[in-house]
Amino acid sequence: MKRMFWSMVLVMTCIGAMAQKPLIGISTGYSASDNSASVRFTYVDAVVNAGGIPVLIPLAKDSLAAAEVINKVDGLILSGGEDVYPFFYGEEPAGALGGVNYERDLSDRWLLQSAVKMGKAVLGICRGEQLTNVTFGGTLYQDLPSQFPNRPVLQHGQRSSGTLPIHHVNVEKDSHLYEIMGQEQLAVNSFHHQAVKDVAPDFKVVATAPDGVVEAIEGFPKYNILALQWHPEYFAQQGNKQWIKIFEDLVQRAVVNKPVLNEPNIKQPKIR
Ligand code: MN
Numbered sequence: 001m002k003r004m005f006w007s008m009v010l011v012m013t014c015i016g017a018m019a020q021k022p023l024i025g026i027s028t029g030y031s032a033s034d035n036s037a038s039v040r041f042t043y044v045d046a047v048v049n050a051g052g053i054p055v056l057i058p059l060a061k062d063s064l065a066a067a068e069v070i071n072k073v074d075g076l077i078l079s080g081g082e083d084v085y086p087f088f089y090g091e092e093p094a095g096a097l098g099g100v101n102y103e104r105d106l107s108d109r110w111l112l113q114s115a116v117k118m119g120k121a122v123l124g125i126c127r128g129e130q131l132t133n134v135t136f137g138g139t140l141y142q143d144l145p146s147q148f149p150n151r152p153v154l155q156h157g158q159r160s161s162g163t164l165p166i167h168h169v170n171v172e173k174d175s176h177l178y179e180i181m182g183q184e185q186l187a188v189n190s191f192h193h194q195a196v197k198d199v200a201p202d203f204k205v206v207a208t209a210p211d212g213v214v215e216a217i218e219g220f221p222k223y224n225i226l227a228l229q230w231h232p233e234y235f236a237q238q239g240n241k242q243w244i245k246i247f248e249d250l251v252q253r254a255v256v257n258k259p260v261l262n263e264p265n266i267k268q269p270k271i272r
Helices: 002-019 041-049 063-072 102-117 127-135 176-181 232-237 241-255
Strands: 023-027 029-031 036-038 053-057 075-078 121-125 167-171 185-188 204-208 214-218 225-228
Touching: 023 041, 023 063, 023 102, 023 241, 029 102, 041 053, 041 232, 041 241, 063 102, 075 102, 075 127, 075 241, 102 121, 102 127, 121 127, 121 241, 127 214, 127 225, 167 176, 167 214, 176 204, 176 214, 176 225, 176 241, 225 241, 232 241
Parallel strands: 023 053, 023 075, 075 121, 121 225
Antiparallel strands: 029 036, 167 185, 167 204, 204 214, 214 225
């Protein structure tokens, strides 16, 4: 009888552990003028639809604050937003550079650095992809229409709804992205005028647009990071099962965090 009791306890504990949903931190936009932090509900709903618990992460004021919050979550989404500050990849500003958000760049870099140190799963989206590349030592085209060698480029800053795919991307078969999606070609939305130029060491390009623009990078196996130039959360919010897979993958990677910790070689450039 006693043994049966403990067997029941064990079964209940296992069920409890299985049912535990991972916490997915979402980096937020920061507006100094509004004194506010915010993020589109597309990200929140995409995480919910994939079985995760979304948690919004406000601007981290220093690396310790970033480490403390990352310690509490199981995975991290670096969300979209402004252009990345070009000083972070050693360039002067091109004439067509958009607005930058230095405080947010710092915060996102600290969050990413902590996530990598702790082996937490990361999904970078749009600016999150660009910032990941820059943080690990890559560079960006500051403005595709004026800088990309294969001109004219496709319309990467779409004027239609984000729920409408606007261009295709070709996916590398030997990639985690292909394992998730199972398709060599994907139709995606596009809200960017910057893109990866030199890919960061230990990352590889896993999707490109027909004009040659880099559309996705990943850091496996060294870094638990997938980063996309498009916005799958628009489709996932609507319940699109194929695109929810991107977020289910994040949730799965978050549940089985890599036990091996990485010490990323991230240097904060002196800019002031
Ligand atoms: Mn694009």
